[in-house]
Amino acid sequence: MSGFFKSSIGRKVAMALSAFFLMFFLLQHLSINILSVLNPELFNEVSHFMGTNPLVQFVLQPILIFAVVFHFVMGFVLELRNRKANGVKYAKNNGAANSTWFSRNMIWSGLTILAFIGLHFVDFWFPEMNTKFIQGDWSGTMEGVEGFRYHEELVHKFANPVRVAAYTISFIFLGLHLAHGFTSAFQSMGGTAGRKKTLQTIGKAYSIIIPAGFIFIAIYHHFNH
């Protein structure tokens, strides 16, 4: 079993498993965030639940962080190994003749997403951790805000057009990453044979809906508050 994960295919499978977890996470993240547009009160309730529930905070959150770190580290390890496997560079290489740009540049879309996660942590996660774990305030309330603070904080962040632009660009790269990553993860797990068309359709829809949803939320809050 340990030998399996040391093999090239085992590493692909590990990449795919972490990708499945992250794709599921994105889906639930968008489902909750879209509530900030549809029903701010419910968004506050759900955010407070997610932010204070011990199972989410102490089990799912560490797993998520591990999955993100693992996906990136493994991505780099595989990229380095693959570069080593290349010989002398071709004088002329027509990659566009046989594959998509985004499938050949997963490392660059991935690095953009990594940079985005840094920004996202500074914007939301670090302040949240500071409030809860350093200041010890688990109430979910804020001075001058009626009820929970989460919706107010979200809207406040997207008042800045530079942030909205940065988020939008990052989500476009996320879409490109998913456009290849979704079907690629299934292929790595050995799952596409016979179901290729269906998976490609679902993958295409997923890679458009998820980033478009996040972009919509950012722009909506920018213009409506």
Place this chain on the structure above:
Amino acid sequence: MDLTLKIWRQKDASSKGQMVDYKVTEISGSMSFLEMMDVLNEQLVNAGEEPVAFDHDCREGICGMCSMYINGEAHGPDRGVTTCQLHMRMFKDGDTITIEPFRAAAFPVIRDLVVNRSAFDRIQHAGGYISVNTSGNTQDANATLISKHAADTAMDAATCIGCGACVATCKNSSAMLFVGAKVSQYALLPQGQVEAADRVKNMVAQMDLEGFGNCTNTGACEVECPKGISLDNIARMNRELMKASI
């Protein structure tokens, strides 16, 4: 047609190579790419120069010997053909054609356009066979019932000629289409299932040992493969390895 050729010239494995320009004239569109190379080499020999070394054998797309990375694609711009089946009518008068050897760390250049693909042979030796006693008492092939679908899919995988275009095309120099085809060919048939677990483990281990890269599912190999070997074979190999290991 008159053409300019930019060809990789390299004296031997340890020398540093470079691109060299040549001109060829009066090339017919009905010639194969290798015949055009023959014309060039005749020209070079007559001028007292070293001809360009390139691999070839059957010249009918079966042996898998010819290679060449032509204008940025393995076996050139046509689909479903090897370099020997590529016709000069795919090019226009006045074109410049870039011709390079298949590139991968596991495929070192021996000379000019000839690369050492024996890594593929070692992968085959690691498990690309079935152990059958052939000293008499050989069972009639038709005695083992095999579904038409399984037979056809195994046959499709078996059409891999091991030319290495998949490795040359892959941005990661991965050999997974080749190994996937060889694993699938046997995994789909009852005769291959007896040794299936050991086969996939040993072949993948040898593939990794040879220094081929990791498949990132770009699908470039499937497009450039002269035999149209499908990516499904890689998925099947992944499943086979998971089944054998877990």
